[in-house]
Amino acid sequence: MPKVLRGSLALDYKDQNGFKYTIEGIYTKTIKDVVFKQVNLTDNPTYFAYDTAATQRKQPIFPGQNSRNPQFANVYEMSNTSQGYRYSITGQVAKNFDNGFGFSAAYTYGESKDVSNGIRNSFESNWQLNQALNPNDPQLANSNFDIRNRIVVSANYRKAWNKLWVRNFSLFVTAQSGSPFTYGFVNYTPQNTPQQIGLAYIPAKGETVNFFAATPTQTAQQQADAFDQFIDGNKYLSSRRGGFTERNAARTP
Structure with a gap:
């Protein structure tokens, strides 16, 4: 069963003008969390040309599905990991005035990391939809629940x-960082596994043309130029040149 260690610390201060200041920190460390493996894969991978250097070899290409025991389609193992943590720090100021007006404003910064969020309803879907370069050895990455920045006023x-008639008027405003998401492949994985989502390699400057072939309407260079223009126009993707995308590293607006 999942198990965590959690601690929190909060401080309140009220000044002579009636303003109340609060700062609170919460930290959670994973003791036991779920992680999934597909054990019916032969662990004898190869690597694409762009991933063969000793410093790379991050995205293994497995020999094939059901390669250890063809009598079974997929065989999954659930075990535990101690990797993962999350924390948040919140600062708030509030005051109620004698004329009936009151307000509060708070800012939260938070970060959440895990190797497998475990939110899906089967071993298979938890493994297939967990974006990782090596699906049997997922690395620590942003959680689906990573909030980063949030403002509440x-x-x-x-x-x-x-004595009988009292009216209350309230206004509530909140803003926060966009939801985390992943750039990659859907319903396709380069690793030759049953995964439904795969991370993508972003070509370094000058090698993009190697990933395209001419079509009846466009040359390989024209396609590469259009692709490079898209990558260069994206702050996150341009930072991954010569490397792979990461799980939940990009954000919606």
Whole structure:
């Protein structure tokens, strides 16, 4: 069963003008979390040309599915990992005024890392949909629940007309970083496994043309130029030149 160690610390301070200041930190360390493997794969991989250097060899290409025992389609193993953590730090200021007006404003910075979020309903889907260069050895990456930056502001006004009639007006505003997502392949994986999602290699400058072939309407160079233009226009993808994309490293607006 999953197990975590969690600690928190909070400090409150109220000044002479009635403003209340709060700072709180929460840290959670993974003790036991789930991780999944497909054990019906022969662990004798090869590598694509761009991944053969000793410093690379990050995305293994397995000999094939069901290669250890063809009598079974897929065989999955669930075990535990101690990798993973999450933390958040929140600062808040608040005050209620004598005229019935009150407000609070808070900012949170948080980070969450795991190797497998374990949120799906079967061993197979947890393994197939966990984006990793080596699906049987997933590395620590951003969690689906990584919040990063969040701002929450609220304001309220209370007006008592008499003992029976009281009105409350409230305004609530929140803004936060976009949701994390992954650049890669869907319903295809370079690793020759039953995975449904695969991470992508982003060609270094000058080698993009090697990944394209001429078509009746465009040369390989024209396709490479269009691809490079797209990569260079994306802050995250351009930072991955000569390397692979990462799970949940990109964010929606």
